[in-house]
Amino acid sequence: MGGAGGGGDRLRRRVDIVDIASPSTSVEVNLSVVHAMYELQGWADLPDGLLHSIVALLCSFPDLHAFSSTSRSWRAAFSSYPSKQTFSTLFPPLLLQPDIPWCSPCPYPISNSFVPRLCHVTDIMNEDTYCCCQIPLFAQINTPLSPLDEFCFRGSSYGHLILSSKTSCLLVDVFTGVTVSPPQLPVNQATHIYYGALTAPLASPDSHLIVSTDNHNLFWHVGDRSWSGRSLPNGRLTQIVVFEGKVFGMDAERNIFTVHLSPLIHIQEISVSFEERVIRRRLGIAWLVACTDMLLLVGCQGSSYVRTGQTFEAFRLDLSTEPATWVKVDILQNRAIFLGSDERSRPFCCMNPERWGGKSNCLYYYTNNRKNWTAVELGEPLKGHASNTSIFMFTSCFTMLTPMWVVPSKFSS
Template identity: 60%
Template sequence: MSGIQGWSDLPEGLLHSIVALLGSFFDLLAFAATCPSWRAAFSSYPCKSTLLPPLLLQPDVPVCSPRPRPFSNSLAPERSCYVTDLANQDTYTCCQIPLFAAFGDRKAPLSPLDNFYFGGASYGHIILSDNHQSCLVVDVFTGVTVSPPQLPVPADVYNHLYYAALTAPIASPNSHLLVNAAGHNFFWPVGSHSCLKRSPRNGTIKQIVVLKGQVLGMDEDRRLFTVDLVPRIRMQKIAVDWGGDMTSKWHLSQKWLVVCGDMVLLVGCQGCFPSTGDTLDAFRLDLSSQPAKWVKVEKLENWAIFISTDERSQPLCCMNPERWGGRSNCIYFYFHDSKDCITFELGKPLEEDTSNPSVFIFICCGTMMQPMWVVPSMFCNS
């Protein structure tokens, strides 16, 4: 290759082929830190967030020797949380989360966040809120915190935050924070000085996914919406055909929206909670027809899905999990009893085994912070 003077001159295409072969987040960090041209190639790689399994953040696992962050702008006391990397389980990792009320630790020091609770997790950030008008968006691994302006909710109205999520990585030019609170949808264009309120006329959003820049939302009744952010906030209902049998709309007691590549999937189980003997099903949203259709998916092909035990944490996915010892066509959950993950193969009931004779995955939406799957913000695609 004529004209190449050294390692920093390697073409972007070749560097991208190297990125695709790296086997851990630490390898990817080392690659990005090599030189400016390698970091630029890493930043432009289109599918960083699905190269490796997400990290499992476990606030319920004791941390013996917390490691300090390299930098943080948090003024509140912090709590160490154990982090498991399925691709490199021999490596010890931890992160520091601002200490807030949802940890329920009575021995913890007083914190300015004692009135804050967990509201959601997306793009490597957790979203906290008090019961009034304030929110915080905290990077899980750097601790860098941004504070949106107060929600335009009357001070005498009890503001219970049901769900919160980012519509894009926080550094993206069109990133918004979506908050479902006090019966309304609120949108904060990240970095702006005001929040926009939208009435629940078209439904209050309980989950969002993003497909090729288009935000899709779902409410409690499984109704779907497109959410346009520019030039103005607009929600529009998507007409969906459930195959002529409306009971199929409700046969999934638990349900999650997740994007795998170019597919929007609805994943769920018929039981109240994923348990031994239960089967998980998946349906792909076909937007090519009018109305749109949910089409049952028999196999996830080369994808694996990771679902947190708090329903406000966005499900994540990974391509070609066999690279790190995982399994395609499977859904991974965290199991509190074993402090480990449980794997459901799509379409097949979970069978008992000697290590976990009886599995019950409790899915909640409470105030306590639950173990969750996260992708560090710098690996999230913009």
């Protein structure tokens, strides 16, 4: 990304696609002025302090992407922005929808050594605005064979898909197509892989990939040449979240663990009172959610699906007691939580959703039967619509990719 003229042209083209904070007419006027100033007055050489003040005014992940892709100097200014980690809680995550066919040209090139599949990524602040991402092409009817046909979806975190095939794992950046191949798993080809998650962005020196097999949890410190294995008395971890700098895990029985990565890897179960065990096990569907200053268990009673009339509940883990307790949370205050239809997909918490047109104390969920997202208030019965009074939500552990909420890796905290 070279000189000022080329950068200004990219700015004009990209923001036309993704700048959804203003009406299209005002966007065109603003961009013509910006383009002229960029070319004639050296916007490429603006000081970082001024560029940082522009970053602070941006209102969505597409806006941030447009800014950071304009030129080398602007990308460097974005990289040095001191509060990038707050973006993942300021804006709603993007909705990846592999179940919607793509029929438009790609708005910007993305390189991928594998055969790509184009997907919609929706910014819910403007449902009519779509970005485009590339993901591996999974086996489908009437499609050519791909090197990734045998890979199965195992999880997503920090903007990456986690895939496995026999003894191989693969990390794929959803928005760039860049892949990372860990060492071969220390298992035989008959071992089943259930779940995978990162403990930090790939660039972090403490980043680990955790993969759960039949009865073991395997750890790979990103960059190392081998895996480490740790077992749990009751089996494997099914969800991983990072809360206040610590890694927490949950198994299929809703038991909670702390995962220690240094100096030696070990997994320690958190003692929880018997009554609280009954509460959490009654949830047929549940997510472990890091929600600002609370570690929450969010779910719904019954089986692994939610129907019209049912309600979501939330419980906060109180670690100040011995044993720990789950405390009922009646209201999320100024927070909203985004849940996917696959428990292996990372949930997200967003602060002050009213700033982008959302609503606090709500759970945002993708409804598979309506091919769209919906919002339900915590503790309130799930309601249908005039055209569809029945809403059916379910969780799955399919090997195929399902719709999920994602945050691009460069904005992940």
